[in-house]
Structures are given as structure tokens and as C-alpha cells.
Amino acid sequence: MAIGVRKIERFNIALAITGLFPEADSSRDFIVMDDGYGNQWIAEWHLDAPIPTKEELREGYKKYLEAEAKKPRPASLKELRLEKDLAIAEITRALAGNTRDVFTKESSVVGTWLRLIKQEIVTAEDVPEFLNLREVVLHTIEEDGLWNV
Missing domain, CATH: 3.30.56.60 (XkdW-like)
Incomplete structure (x- = not known):
């Protein structure tokens, strides 16, 4: 200066x-x-x-x-796409290993979708119809509610 x-x-x-x-x-x-x-x-x-x-x-x-x-910042579209891609990769890995019980309540894929629904970023209808993923998410919401996620 x-x-x-x-x-x-x-x-x-x-x-x-x-x-x-x-x-x-x-x-x-x-x-x-x-x-x-x-x-x-x-x-x-x-x-x-x-x-x-x-x-x-x-x-x-x-x-x-x-x-x-x-303040928590909202997830960007890029972050949401990355999260979706990671979930798909996890599903693919699990299926390649012949793991039938891939979508348990503790599964990070289910947890990720439940958190996105809880944060009102997506709706239950946005969950991909991949094997029984949507069913598990809806069942978890009905059984335990979203606040336990």
C-alpha cells in the first residue's frame, strides 16, 4: 500500500x-x-x-x-447428483456381490434417501424404482417415521 x-x-x-x-x-x-x-x-x-x-x-x-x-447451506444440484451417483454405485456393488439384503434400515442408500426426503429436497416418489429400494424407504417412513433418521 x-x-x-x-x-x-x-x-x-x-x-x-x-x-x-x-x-x-x-x-x-x-x-x-x-x-x-x-x-x-x-x-x-x-x-x-x-x-x-x-x-x-x-x-x-x-x-x-x-x-x-x-447456517447450514442447502445442498446444491451438483451435490445431489453426486449423492445419487454414489447411491447407485453402492447398489451396483451390493448386487454384484449377490447381497440380497442390501436395503436394510441401516443401509446408507436408504438413509441417504430418507435424509433427502426429511430435508424436503426430494419426495418419496423421486426414490428410484430399483428392486425394492422405494418399498424399503416407504416402509421405513411408515414404520418408524422420518424423525428417527
């Missing part, structure tokens, strides 16, 4: 406020304005707490980022 040039730290003030006041509504409790060049300011403040200082906003933004990093 050249002498005399200051690095300007920019962060989203609305998200910083959300980090400090998670229950605050940006359309009702406060309004943040932006001049189009990245300069932001709090234009309206309707919370009972005092308007946070720049340092408090910086800390609030860090809290917001930490909370976002801890």
Missing part, C-alpha cells in the same frame, strides 16, 4: 444492524440509504436502542457474518 493511501473498510450497514438487532425489520425499524458510490448512512431509526456507533456497526457486521457462516 502506498504511503498516504488509506484502505477504506466497507461493510453493509443494514446487515450490521441485523447482526446487532436480529429481530429488527429493515423496512419498519430503520432505513439505510446509499448514495450509489458505496457511502451508506442510517436515514431513519425507530428502535428503542440508541443508534450504534461505527465501531458497534463493525462488530455487528462481524456477528452477522459469523451467524451466516454457521
